[in-house]
Amino acid sequence: MALSPLAVHELTEAVLGCVCAALDRTAELVPDQPGCPDCRACVVPGQPAWDTCDDPCSETATGGQLTVSVARMYPSTDVDFPAESRMVQGMRGCMPPTVTGLEVVVTLLRCAPMPTEDGCPPDCADMSAAARVLHVDMTTVYSALLCCLPGTEQRRRGRRFVMGTQRVLGPEGGCVGLEQRAIVALPGCAPCPGEESP
Secondary structure, three states, rough: OOOOHHHHHHHHHHHHHHHHHHHHHHHOOOOOOOOOOOOOOOEEEOOOOOOOOOOOOOOOOOOOOEEEEEEEEEEOOOOOOOOOOOOOOOOOOOOOOEEEEEEEEEEEEEOOOOOOOOOOOOOOOOOOOHHHHHHHHHHHHHHHHHHHHHHHOOOOOOOOOEEEEEEEEEEOOOEEEEEEEEEEEEEEEEEOOOOOOO
């Protein structure tokens, strides 16, 4: 069985919605914590550009940038997931791998404290406040993926996935944030072209 044409995009949209909702819930619980960025929260093709981290689209909107993208897709197997399969294909017609590994990347950027106009560095209070926002974002995004990814597959056991490394980005260009990776199993569920549907 091959992959459904929308399998990748539907998963990335589900991840975006899950993380955005988790950020908004956290903002309700933690004082002064920003929620999901209102103006720039989207699925993007390839590596996300750091377009903005602090420019909300209105005075009441939350600034920042949240993106979900795909880093790579590769064949794997039920037994060895998330290892990459080296099985030779084409020996028996359309025999796709039993599992496809998809590496999903969640990137969240916020405004970083900047030097003053006369070149003085940001003060410790501003740095500490930005660090607190970042640290809360880190745990929120990590927990969101742990909780939501199993439910993105309508199977009895849920979707299989492996949490990847989370790393801090910046500060650079007035932005600071995080990148969280996860490798998700996409089981084949569509017939190969030319095959009849069961």
